[in-house]
Amino acid sequence: VLAVAAAFIAPYVIDWGSYRMAIEAYGSKVTGRQVTVGGDISGRLFPWPKLSIRDVKVTNPPGSAVPDFITAQEIDVRMTLAGLLGGEIRVESIDIVRPVVAFERLDSGQGSWHLQSAASPDEIRLLDHIRLDQITVSDGVVHLIDNRRSGRAILTDVNATLAAQNIAG
Numbered sequence: 001v002l003a004v005a006a007a008f009i010a011p012y013v014i015d016w017g018s019y020r021m022a023i024e025a026y027g028s029k030v031t032g033r034q035v036t037v038g039g040d041i042s043g044r045l046f047p048w049p050k051l052s053i054r055d056v057k058v059t060n061p062p063g064s065a066v067p068d069f070i071t072a073q074e075i076d077v078r079m080t081l082a083g084l085l086g087g088e089i090r091v092e093s094i095d096i097v098r099p100v101v102a103f104e105r106l107d108s109g110q111g112s113w114h115l116q117s118a119a120s121p122d123e124i125r126l127l128d129h130i131r132l133d134q135i136t137v138s139d140g141v142v143h144l145i146d147n148r149r150s151g152r153a154i155l156t157d158v159n160a161t162l163a164a165q166n167i168a169g
Contacts, residue, residue, distance in 0.1 A: 016041040023053065029123060032116040033069065034059040049079040060112050065145055066102035069112055073098035094135045104145040135162045 020037050027035030039054025058070045074097040080090040104112040140158035145151070 016043050026119075026123075027058070029119040030117050031058055032118050033061070039074075046081065049081055051077045051079075053077075060102060060104065061106065061110075063106055063108075064102070064104050064112055065147065066104060066143055068100070069102055071100045072096050091132045093133060096135065096137050096140070098139045098141075099137055100141045100143070102143040102145060104143070105148060107147045109148065132164050135164070136160070137162075 017040070020041060023041070024035050024037055036057045037053055037055065038057065041051075041053050043049070043051045053075045054073065056070075056072045056075055057068045060066055060069045074095075076093075076095040076097075078092045078095075080092055102112060106112065137158060137160045140160075142155040142158055144153040144155070
């Protein structure tokens with residue numbers, strides 16, 4: 001009874017914002033880019049674990065026309081309680097609300113979508129243990145930019161559902 005009561009009460013007493021620097025640091029290591037969380041972070045454990053992060057940004061490399069590779073108004077990660085109790089992170093879904101993604105070919109010919117992780121192999125292997133059922137994108141915008149040919153296109157109202165066995169790669 002105490003464990004169930006603690007699971008209900010914990011999200012209200014945990015300072016989720018205190019994890020901001022850890023989330024930003026891990027995201028920056030894995031992507032090799034600066035990751036910032038400008039908004040609120042909240043979570044719950046019971047009955048269905050969920051982590052919500054608002055105003056997320058991943059920067060583009062220097063020399064890009066658009067400063068951020070990805071921005072998202074909100075990211076909600078829903079997990080299974082059984083997975084967490086079993087020591088595995090089983091992500092049922094990631095909902096990304098109003099993302100803006102900028103795929104840009106730089107003057108050098110390099111694509112902004114090529115990420116170079118600064119994380120150690122052990123930190124990357126953590127991603128192998130995260131099982132992922134689906135990613136839902138709602139009301140997204142995609143910028144397609146080719147600096148070598150001065151080409152630019154914008155796709156709006158992008159909605160998609162994607163699936164993967166895991167997050168790695």
